[in-house]
Amino acid sequence: MEFFHLLRQSPRPLAFGALHSFGSAFGQTFLIALFVPFISQSLGINETGFANIYAGITIASAAALPFIGRMIDRIDMLRYSLLVMVFLAAGCFVTSTSENIPVLIAGLFILRFAGQGLMSHVSMTSIARYFDRNRGRALAIAAFGFPMAEAIMPAIFLALIAGLGWRGAFVTAGIVILLVMVPLASWLVRGNAGFRAVPAHSASAKSAAADDKTNGPSSIAKEQPADNIEPIHTNNATDAVKADRHQTNGSPHPKLFRSVYIWLSIPMLAGQPLVLTALFFHQSVIASQKNIDLGWFAAGFTLFAITSVIGAFGSGPLIDKFGARRLFPWHLLPLMMAVIVLAMTSTAQIIPVYMALAGFTTGFATTLRTAIVPELVPLHEIGSVRSSLTAIMVLASSAGPPIYGWLFAASVNLPSILIGTVSAMAIATLLSWLAERPGFYRPPHMTQPQAARVG
Known part of the structure; x- marks a missing residue:
């Protein structure tokens, strides 16, 4: 019932x-x-060469993400969203005109960077920043777009490729982004100043809060410390800003990345994308x-999508x-457990069990990896930190x-x-558990306004 209440309260x-x-599906591997x-045949590239090009593009996209991703903390959310969508549409058009490898690389890079990288980044960061009490539920609702796209987009694009050719399919995608998605995004949040607002560091937030009260149903909460974090006792907002700058030394998020906590946690962040990408990529070998007939794995993806939604x-909550x-x-x-099941038996009937268990982790991780960021850093650093952590996960997926x-x-x-895979994940789990022991990391004092308490 909480999900329905949340949907009624903040549908847009x-x-x-x-x-x-x-x-984000326009830049995801399952669609590309x-x-x-068709691209390989048209441009005379063998699939091994295409795979090498694609791996390089994915790594380049991950390297660029922290630099552009952090700008979401400094730009109006709707403006950032529209720029990303226009960039994504440009990627579709550039790819459709590919007559040689350099143009193809440029087009695919834009698709990967704007689609898998920035569209996902806008989705998760905007929701994590806006919602507070029901952040986990809100992220789960927003993440529903991922399995929805996986369920319907392949069939649509196969039909487009059959009817219009692969170039026409990309052109159609670009037009849909510009004529449907851009106006829809603008309509959904144009009047919600609290959702669009750049997170404030200082007393300037008071004016933002006042504007939000007059422009939207929710207001940015008054300055208050996060749960279980001692407040900084300052005489005024200027002192608070000085304290915050002293902690960060003028950099976006050095405290988190200088901590033992994050380095103990990185194997946990990298585990799911590295392992699943590798296992799915080599499923024919497995x-x-x-x-076991490969059809069992193909059929298992339906169950994988269902359990990822459940997860x-x-x-x-x-x-x-x-x-x-x-x-x-x-x-x-x-x-x-999924990998243990796969390792210990060789009957086809275990594949649905394996895929279902893998789906649970995927669904859980989708919301969890974003929800943890606001518990680690101040509100105005969420986008910057999340983009850096996402880059690590993308690199892990390309390495698998x-x-x-x-x-x-x-x-x-x-x-x-x-x-060996299970053993490595067990070690990552142990390291992540150790990271939560006292003394490894204490989140900085959050003196800026917290997220709007929606829900």
């Missing part, structure tokens, strides 16, 4: 988040992969070694009740397939690889 901000998670055979919506930091060290457990490929090439048997 939640729809804005879901629109961007859905729109549909074009690979199927061959286990003498996302199930995680929301848990995050709101217990906090993301307390739950974070345990979210790889279903994936560990070659790592497992090297292991297969070295004739390491599949059970050993899978048991």
Whole structure:
């Protein structure tokens, strides 16, 4: 019932988040992969060469994300969103005109960077910043756009490719982004000053709060410390800003990345994207070694999508009740069980179990990895920190397939690889649990206004 209450109370901000998670599909691998055979044939690229180009583009996109992603903390949210959508549409048009490899690289880079990177970033960051009490539930609703796109976009684009060719499909996508998504995003949050506002550091927030009271149903809360964080006792807002600058030394987020906490947590952040990307990429090898028809894996993706939705919506209330930091060290457990199941048996009937368990971790991780950021840093650093952490996860996903490929090439048997995978995830879980021990990291004093208390 809390989900329905939240939807009734803030339908437009939640729809804005879901629109961007859905729109990220234009740059996601599952959709671009549909074009690979047609692009390869048209430009005379073999699939191995295409895979190498794609890996390089993904790494370049991850490297660029922290620099552009942090600007979301300094620019009106709607303006940032519209710039990203126009950039994404440009990627569709550039890709459609590809007659040689350099143009193809440029187009695919824009698609990956604006789609997988920035559209997802806008979706999750905007919701994490705006919602407070029900942040976990709100993120779960916004994240629903990801599985929705996975469910319907492939069929739509296969039909477009069949009817218009791969170039026409990309042109159509660009037109839809400009004529449907851009106006829709603008309509959803144009009048919500609290949602669009740049997070304030100082006393200037008072005027922002006053403007928000007159322009939207929710107002930015008065300055108050986050839960379990001692307040800074200052005489005025200027002193608070000085204290904040002293902590950050003028940089976006050095305190978090200088802490032992984040370096103990990075293996946990990287675990799910690295392992699942590698296992899905090499699923034909796994199927061959286990003498299981590949169709079982293909069918398993439907169950994977269903359980990822269940995991996302199930995680929301848990995050709101217990906090993301307390739950974070345990979210790889279903994936560990999935890999154990895959390692220990060779019957086709275990594939749905494996895919279902993997889906739970994926859904849980989608909301959890964003919800944890506001518990670690001040409100005005959420976008900057999240973009850096997302870049780490993208790099991990690009590293997974070659790592497992090297292991297969070295004739390491599949059970050993899978048991090694479980062991590595167990170590990541232990490190993440240790990171929460006292003394490793204490979030900075949040003297700026907290997120609007919606819900």
